Amino acid sequence: MDRDRLLGELNEFLRIPSVSTLPAHNTDCRRAADWVGAELQRLGCSDVQYLGSETHPVVWGKGPAVPDAPTLLIYGHYDVQPPDPLAEWVTPPFEPAVRDGKLFARGAADDKGQVFCLLKAIAALPKPPVNFRFLIEGEEEYGSKVLFDLLKREPQRVRADAILVADMSYVAPGWPAVYTTLRGLAYAEITVRTSKTDLHSGEYGGAAPNAHEELSRLLSRLKGADGKINIPGFYGPVQRPSKTELAAWKKLPFKEKDFLIKRVQGKGLVGLKQYSVLERLWALPTFEIHGITGGFTGEGAKTVIPAEATAKVSMRLVPKQKLAPVERQLAAAVKRLAPKHVTATVRFLHGADPAQIKVNSPAFQLLAQAFKEVTGRGSVPARAGGSIPVVPALAWGGAPVILTGIGLPDDRLHAPNEKLDLKQLWDGIEVFRRFYELLGSLDSEVRSRG
């Protein structure tokens, strides 16, 4: 492998600020789609298509036909999260920089670096051993609507023997993983209004309600200091992992103290103390506040009583929970908790059902073998706290969805100074190259039992 050349090509991809959630970056999203399409053409896809959107298209590709070989669908996304707060980046988010063997850039791990890895693993082979299909989307960070719509219209796009999703990480350095669940997501804005316009705190303070105060109280009631989410019905469908699974997690190289000190870098952890930290992260739903607007937030001092305040919040959902009822439950809880002098509304921005995947088809064993050959350890089953909204839809055709990845837990996804360890990238190209090879030699009888 010519690593310098590869790194140069990846940097080109990372330099495109394809932030899907911000309309100002629509052109950049399209540029990133075009970059992916050009790569697919170089891999021999004769019929690259840009589907469903001018600005955030799903890039579809179909590799050269390999008769009698299995079909592998590769999923990934070319869009990235917003980079702010910009001031906390050591080097700018869209100017990739290598320090200490790590490549720093927005999207280095989530997910451009991993899409790059999957594609370059194909390029590293003399000829394709399987029938490749590609679905690389541009709205993963904003609900995957374009891809959802596409799959509803054309479910045959996910017809395959296996679907490979490399948007995840090892559970620890040296511990590759495949994931059996993903948490879902319900993203909403909660708005409270208390008066027609902002009011002077001298003239009105003491008798007029304050929208920020009401919102703070409402948010505090929705989730207690003990970490319990006070939304009636919310925990109803939640099931604990089996004893076997919980026992297996104890063997993983995960130390709560390291998680606090090296990753959170804070003074203490929170949440439902009766459950282990891994269970809180992987098997329990959440309620998080992302940002709050309203009133005066400029420089200096302004003494207004805000008339309106809005919180961006989201809930992560676990298997058996469903997006639609959870949205209804939140709306009802907000209505119930808001006092009479407050007008409270909830607007839902986007969401995703959680995913649960059985990891017993042969492709999982071949991936474990590839990891073992290249890194010395086979992939272990784990769960994921994050969400990939479209994963349940990818499984509509019945193909096993292999959720894996080459990231590390400290990659700072969605945060300043996101990075990808270059060793993970180079190893990853080897792992997937070998996986494709093994999959290509899979006996067709075994395959159909999968």
Added chain:
Amino acid sequence: MDRDRLLGELNEFLRIPSVSTLPAHNTDCRRAADWVGAELQRLGCSDVQYLGSETHPVVWGKGPAVPDAPTLLIYGHYDVQPPDPLAEWVTPPFEPAVRDGKLFARGAADDKGQVFCLLKAIAALPKPPVNFRFLIEGEEEYGSKVLFDLLKREPQRVRADAILVADMSYVAPGWPAVYTTLRGLAYAEITVRTSKTDLHSGEYGGAAPNAHEELSRLLSRLKGADGKINIPGFYGPVQRPSKTELAAWKKLPFKEKDFLIKRVQGKGLVGLKQYSVLERLWALPTFEIHGITGGFTGEGAKTVIPAEATAKVSMRLVPKQKLAPVERQLAAAVKRLAPKHVTATVRFLHGADPAQIKVNSPAFQLLAQAFKEVTGRGSVPARAGGSIPVVPALAWGGAPVILTGIGLPDDRLHAPNEKLDLKQLWDGIEVFRRFYELLGSLDSEVRSRG
């Protein structure tokens, strides 16, 4: 009076966006100071001075000497509050517009329109009946530091027989007032930090603390749903008004229902229910949240767990409370309420002690007489919920400080669509012209008894 000409001149003053709290408007603040200085020269001040600051100077002026007449110091401010939220203004804040006999502009009532009124009342006289002094400052909305420093250095600036401050309003249409107390102010930023950087809510949600959540909880604990401020020691020095004063307030044309429907324009009032609304507004301290920053507040959805969140808050203080101990009490309460996994800090931006004024010197009777002659009703004693930070310092020399004004309670100070009723302005010019005349004819023996 040539009202068209006067209105044109006032509009000139109002068009200058002299927002003292925003450094971007430093030049505008200076332009407003120069506008005031030019007016003072036209009134015969031979020695106009710009003191203490290049950008936000105190404008000092000394009118023509009138032997044996009393000295009246006129205080006002040429700075204004920020105009946001801009979208809520019917016409732009710095493009004065008259609708229905009301002049709409930021500063129309607070305080440019009133400064204008005081000055044009002098211009309306054939010759000055008293020895005028002027202190027109440019930092009233940001703590009055320049003026405080000036008065500490040069206390003789407030040597006068009376000090007139017209930065207030009638208690109701047709009910002019003089004010016996002003609430003080302690403005602060409370910041909580929970991790080194923002974190991905999928990877960390359920175990990592969330700065917005912690801040919301902290704010909810600092003030309960019942309106009680939970800062130990805070209410200690607060004294209830006398029975006589409370009885007098009942006679004022103030209806709680009108206050809710016409002024707050909301669905209900809040605060300490065991006290009347007027007592909550005039005689009790407050704790208000003005704005909250941190995390992601852009368009769309970003799933970060914020590492830091900050609330701008302020407390209004009532007589006997003092700024310095209140600041210590807030800092201690925040420290006590913040859980171990949170780093909480408090930064104080500016503040003011409350003011209490005896209204028994002869000048108050003359003002009441002037109001009675012009408007048909003499001024009544009232209290004020707002703050004018420098008022206690103006009283250092022992002169009675006459707190009055020509605004109306619905002028929307600090809020969108601030306005001044033009009738109030024209009446006001007459009232103060007459007051100056009456003060000039005050027997020197009576004056010294004041």
